[in-house]
Amino acid sequence: MEPGFRKFTAAIDQGTTSTRFFIFDERGEPVAKHQEEFEQIYPHSGWIEHDPFILIKSVENCIEAATAKFISAGYNTRDICGLGITNQRETAVVWDIRNGKVLYNAIVWADSRTAHIVRQLKLQDAEEKIFLKTGLPLSTYPSAVKVKWILEHSRAARDVYESGHLAFGTVDTWLLFNLAEGHSGEKLHVTDVTNASRTMFLDINTLEYDPFLTGFFGLEKLLLPKVTSSSNSKAYGFLAKGPLMGLKITGCLGDQSAALVGQKAFEQGMAKNTYGTGCFMLYNTGNQPVISKNGLLTTIAFQFEDSPPVYALEGSIAVAGSAVKFLRDNLGIIQEANEIGELAMLVPDSGGVVFVTAFAGLFAPYWVDDAQGTIFGITNYTKREHICRATIEATCFQTKAIMHAMEKDSGIAIKNLAVDGGMSNSNECMQLQADIIGIDVDRPAMRETTALGAAIAAGFGASVWTSFDELGQVNSRNHRKFNAQTTQIQRTKLFRQWERAVVMSRGWLTSEDIDKEYDD
Structure with missing residues (x-):
């Protein structure tokens, strides 16, 4: 490393009630950050929505404000090596892939409007098969039932779906579609394995979308994002606008997986609990999925580039x-x-x-x-x-x-x-x-572990670190x-x-x- 040269990593943390942006130093300490709350939309009892464009705007505002603080502190944006994204999971967004037009507000992960759909789906006697493929029980929680509800209640969304142009994504995919571009300037429609594993479209054993699952929900024509590893040097492109335009995006994790990485729970048997809007405990089970017999979810914890996936049991x-x-x-x-x-x-x-x-x-x-x-x-x-x-x-x-x-x-x-x-x-x-x-x-003293996890994933994608052993000094002080x-x-x-x-x-x-x- 050149004398005086610093290596920073950055993270977008798009949560349920607020968006944050962090820039971390080599020890995992935030040197600049900014947070912005945004409106929660409650159309009816049990319904929770977000305006997808407000989510984008809040990310842009946080990047701009935190970057200004970073520069005013005397740092150079050229020393930011990679950007990671972490996001609220399961929240579903649908749009027209041709023009980016949103067809309905984002339905938030905790929304329970789909209870009657779930009750009807359970009558089809496929619950065990779905559970073994996805690690998820049929409930109002995953994205698939939210998309199904949208198509049953939005004529505009149904028309675009029938034409074969309805794109789906969790919040990470939506942000990447609007804020990033690929290496040839193309629009991106991509997600990582941790977010994909929360949709109920992905077989967590094969890491591929399953035709049985899309058919079960009647969503065969839905355009699903490409699935890739959580830390990746190529798949997520670059920021296409703003003060960090051109910054390479090298990491993406659902928020609870990001917190597990931020706690450095890389070994089988390690657990973490994140107390946010909801509360989520993840338990690292290693490279094989463990299907719960006691009411837990099985999920993909993380997958770093060129490595097998790591799985977790989760209690939500x-x-x-x-x-x-x-x-x-x-x-x-x-x-x-x-x-x-x-x-x-x-x-x-x-x-x-x-x-x-x-x-x-x-x-x-x-x-x-x-x-x-x-x-x-x-x-x-x-x-x-x-x-x-x-x-x-x-x-x-x-x-x-x-x-x-x-x-x-x-x-x-x-x-x-x-x-x-x-x-x-x-x-x-x-x-x-x-x-x-x-x-x-x-x-830990520094408890922004969700954002830190995204930054760690980005750091591996940008070769700031090459092994978990190098993270010994990251967020290790004053526990x-x-x-x-x-x-x-x-x-x-x-x-x-x-x-x-x-x-x-x-x-x-x-x-x-x-x-x-x-x-x-």
Whole structure:
């Protein structure tokens, strides 16, 4: 390396409620960043949409602002070696491949409008076959059912589909189509294996789209993006506009896979938990997929260029940070999100309150579509502090349930849980997590691991690093461990109460309710 020469990597982190852009140094420390929140669209109860062009604009704004900070700090943009993209998964966008015209708003991963479609698809007796091919249960979660809904409700989308020009993509594909170009100036329609594995179109065993799957959903004419490795020196092209025009894009990962990479969980048996809008635990199972028998998803963790894919078991919790936002924005119980931990610790326990945060059903390991958010145990004694504590505990209990399922599927006990994401910033929340699961919770000082994972993938694609051993100094400083301060008897008692509440929350919605609520 030349004297004084620096190597930086950059990352677009397009999330559910905000977009961020980071530029990292060789140690994985952010030297410039910018974040922009964008509007959430809620047309009906259980529906969540994004304007696809707002997503693009937010990315452009973040790149421009962070790059200006980078330059003003005295750095040179020529020293940025590669760009990675990480994104909210499952969110579905469809457009006319000929002109880029969007045919419907992006339907967000947590949207539950497709519950009635899922119920009808389950009657076709193909659920087990689909699960073995995709690692995913039939639910409102994957992209395929969202696209099917769009074609059933949008004449414009159906017409373009019938003409053979309807393009589909998750958010990474949409961003690349609009912000990048190939080496010959061509438009790109591409995705990586981690995002493709969340669509329900990809056979995770062959890494190819499966005709049975597209036929099952009645989407044989849909134009699907080319699937490639998560770290790739050629497939993702260059930025076509903005202050970093010409910067090579060399990495792409779905957000939870990116967090696993950012935590450097490259070895079989390593696990991480990300507390964002939802909460997602991934457990590295190595180069062979492990099909869960205990309510988990099997997903592709990452694939670096010229290497075999690495798989993971995943437990997905639909509501985590969004429950805190619910207390703030809907109920007014707190004024700022960071108040929740402080209030929760003002009481020794939840006072018997249990909050099942099933705003759109429950994800792993329960997969309950007919539950809604339910608070049990409210008495004259209940105060807002108890509700705050029960809100945090809801995520912690679901994490514990997922850990149990992972241990059953793998036969290996998890000894340590690496954490990141918004709720992990709260010492109180992480202490409650350790108390509920009974093992150490390990939090790095730099907790932007999702963006860091995309930057690491980009760094490998740009040859900044060539082996995992070279990442020893990346994000290694000032880790904090939270140790459990509860007994096994206490933990068992609390978890049994949670499980009882989950059982009692089932069946709130009838099939008639679902059809009425989700039909347009």
